[in-house]
Amino acid sequence: MLVAAFYKFTPIAEPLVLREFIKSLGEQLNLLGTVLIANEGINSTLSGEPASIETFFQELESHPEINSLTIKYSETEESPFHRWKVKVKPEIVTMGIPSIDPNQLVGSYVSPTEWNTLIQDPNVILIDCRNDYEFIQGTFDGAINPETETFTQFPEFINQNLKDTNQKVAMFCTGGIRCEKATAYLRQLGHNQVFHLQGGILKYLEEIPPQESLFQGTCFIFDDRRTLDHDLKPTYTETPKT
Structure with a gap:
């Protein structure tokens, strides 16, 4: 199946x-x-x-x-x-900012094969757009944890912590949808060097061999499989929400 x-x-x-x-x-x-x-x-x-x-x-x-x-x-x-x-629904992923339109303005897509080079750049800030209970299961080395419980809290994290609109920012999420919408928000705020992982963690794990991967741990998903390992196999690990 x-x-x-x-x-x-x-x-x-x-x-x-x-x-x-x-x-x-x-x-x-x-x-x-x-x-x-x-x-x-x-x-x-x-x-x-x-x-x-x-x-x-x-x-x-x-x-x-x-x-x-x-x-x-x-x-x-x-x-x-x-x-x-x-x-x-009003939104296909709920951020709660009605003025955002990802059909008009988003950041630059970065393919899984180009992602490692981008996030190893010391001038790049790497942000995990997922929630805290997802982050603790696995993430990319060096990623910032916004410590959110829902995606609607993400704009406030950006407002408080990302003042420099010239800062080079790379963002990622599970399948690409949250980070794409997050880049739309940053672009609306005037940030001009915003990048996101095309296809998210799932596409990265599909395309990048484990020996080349910079992703550590497992990837949380919102169904009965709970988390996926690097081979996209379910772990069925119980993941408590806090």
């Missing part, structure tokens, strides 16, 4: 119409997981048989508002999800 994670910031004119299309498609293919849709885009982690996953993305990318998705795959013996849920 495959688990597929993806997101895309793209203008969605009629989220409710797209919801019905995706809900019906997933039911036909016996998929499990959650899809979030908003005017700003789409965000999902889902599971199913490989053939069903392939059909789902073929159909989804035929939709005029969704194409060229970056999808992170991992394997699992059992689905980490129990239901198929497709929801319309």
Whole structure:
């Protein structure tokens, strides 16, 4: 069985119409997981048989508002999800700053193969955009922990700790969505040297061999697998939230 994670910031004119299309498609293919849709885009982690996953993305990318998705795959013996849920939300990842539009302005994408060089630059500040309970499971060497409990607290961390708009900043998160939105916030504040890991930690672990990896520990994920090791295999470790 495959688990597929993806997101895309793209203008969605009629989220409710797209919801019905995706809900019906997933039911036909016996998929499990959650899809979030908003005017700003789409965000999902889902599971199913490989053939069903392939059909789902073929159909989804035929939709005029969704194409060229970056999808992170991992394997699992059992689905980490129990239901198929497709929801319309105000945001596909909640930061709580309505003026931010990642469809208009974001930082520069950095591929996993270029990431190590960037974060080893002594002039770069490396920020983990995830929450504290995620950070303690694993992170990149030298990363700053904002010590947040929710992503809505992240803007305040930036406001208090990142005053220099000329500072070179690299940010990362699990799959790329939070750090992409975080770069949109920094760009809105006037920061002009902002970079983020394309595809997030999951894409990095998929593409970078363990012997070259600068990621330490395991990657927390929001489903029954709990955390993933460098081979993207589940650890099923209990991770308490504080």
